[in-house]
Amino acid sequence: MALTELIEKSSAGTMFELSGVLDKGTQQLTDRIPNSISLNAGCELFNLFVTVATHDLGSLSDFKDKLVRQGNRYIAEAALYSEKIAGFTNGFVKDGSVILTHSYSRVVMKALLHAHKRKRISVYVTEAKPRGLGLKTYETLTAAGIPCTVVLDSTVAYVMDKVDFVLVGSEAVVESGGLINATGSNQIAIIAKHANKPFYALAESFKFRRLFPLSQYDLPTHGPGVLPFPRHIPEAPPAPLINGQPLVDEFKDAMFPVSISTGSWTQKSMSAEQVALNPEVDYTKPDLISLVISDVGILTPEGVSHYLVGMFAG
């Protein structure tokens, strides 16, 4: 949307200048927003569209108008994509399904609400720390009347056998057929695979990217700042003393779980710096994903690459 406006307002004289302006705009957007993967996808697609569009119009201003119109039309259509995806997903939801989802995703929301109109569903949603967006999902679903329970991120394996299938949204779907989504998606996918539960990823077509990460550590968001070991081990705080004896009683600890008030550690929850060391998104390998449901169709992970090759190289 932003890029379309940019074209409207730019006074570029030639095609070359126009693409230069677009590139700068993309760069600014990317720099401004920290998690830029899905944004990049949209910009890539837009750029491609601009360069490939036919040039049989006479003047550049006509061409700009045409582009703007196309851009606006694309935006309008994009709003319909999630409707389409919700329709496709409906086919996989049986009456009485128990669905597990992760964090908050607009596409998944739409799909669940759409399914709720005709069928009875129950939803487990993970808390998705540190951002805790799972609670947003919980509130939205409860307000709509869908029975919903929040699950700790570490309890996913516990509930997996009760679940019928897993439904997640996506930041991006990549060339390998893999999924980039909020941290925790990979974990859920591995558990689902082990429990033989289908794992469906919902993604609009503009989220398909020509990126090809070979592993978690090949993601553009990964770097030396992610989960490093501390170079300087901070001194452990001194253990509190009671009656001159340190508060460590092995027998007692075994019999009675240490309660928070007599706990021998000081930190109650992760500090902001510690949280910042953790990645925001992770990569799910294609062999863990059953289907990618998008507006261009219901694709297998291999099919994602077929679509991308057709789109970008035809």
Place this chain on the structure above:
Amino acid sequence: MGSEQPPQTSEQGQEPSQSFRSQKSMTKAERRELQEKQRATKAAAKASGSTGQANKPATKQPEGGGEKSSGKQSGKQGSGSGQSTQPQNQHQRRASRVSGVGGDITRPGGGPGANIASDLASRSINPRGVRIFSHFGLQHKSGAGKGLIHPAIVRLGLLFSDFQITGANARCLATLIAFKHVIQDYTTPQNNTLSRHLMTHLSAQISHLVAARPMSVTMGNAIRQLKLEISGVDIDLPEQDAKEALCGTIDSYIEERITAADQVIAQSAGLKIKDGDILLTYARSSVVEKALLRAHEEGKSFSVYVVDSRPMLEGKKLLTALSTAGIPCTYLLLPAIGSVIAEVSTVFIGAHSLHSNGAVHSRAGTALVSMMAKQHSIPVVVCCETYKISETVQLDSFTKNELGPLNGIFSTFPISIPRESLATENTTNLEILNPLYDLTPPKNITAVVTEVGIIPPTSIGTIHIALGRQIV
């Protein structure tokens, strides 16, 4: 076997009627034994009747050579083809092997000499042996060129059969360059058009090369493209212009699909190499070598494990190239790969050809390397140009392979090991197999780097869309 023969001949009358009924109930091994017995008796009968065995190998060998390629092709076409073609192949193979293994076994003259020869012939070939690769003929030196074989092609054939030129890219390049010479020296005979006659002329050259060593997929694709160009040559074009145009297309094919493609691949693969990476590569792929050298030139610091395997030990050349460039390398043989694989960040391998189902046909041992890497969740990256893509589907390493030569196979052992302790040639109970290629299934491969992008192995079938033309 000799003592068994008389009773067999008496049984022979009974056997066929019984065997036709019961052949289906016999196992494959029993059926094969039956064949061998029948053939042995036939050979014995012939040998005692006609002139000595000596004539047979002499006449059989060139036929065997010529038919080998056709036999192989028919074997390829129908693995379920009737037993009628198989006996022929085996018969020729056995006859040629008799002459190859023991020249002193054959003695001229009939009588006892011939009988001994036939005994040894039937005994030296274990009917149970080498079943899995029995549909490939043995290597043999191509005979003197029959017909008008261009000296460049003769030279190339010798280089191929001596394994002086190895590697899919190298062979294709050498072939195309030789064909350029052929085309330049070619003159259209009277009452013939260049486009039609040149095709037949080239086909003769090609069969000479195939006799030296089975054609690689790269050569096949390049030749197919060349034939397409030849058939499209304008009839009215003067001969010299047509020849220059053809040489021009060959040059542009080499430039586009090999040289430039290699550069793009080296660049894309380089994006997957980060500072501090420990890479692993197997044998010697020209593309991987270029990629690693380029990444090093760009200033990235990484180290390489070069895994090699006998008998070809091609990794040594790669090791030399990389270490002269200043890349820290470690050299090891394939059986030792388990000790080092856990430390590796990425595995880079090359390919002889890619198949439409995503399988990679590459130097024997590659499948092992990829399997080990997959077990340790290490990404396996295949670097391969698009002209190596074959439209066939391959599911295992047996249906399409090549047996390497045995001579010199053990020359790579150190001199300290006495030659007598090594089995250097086929004996009565020992057959040496040296398959040159194996198949890596798509599930063990993470990514394929081509000049049109990095794609998952399952998308190889869609490459032709990216290329924008018919895949060749």
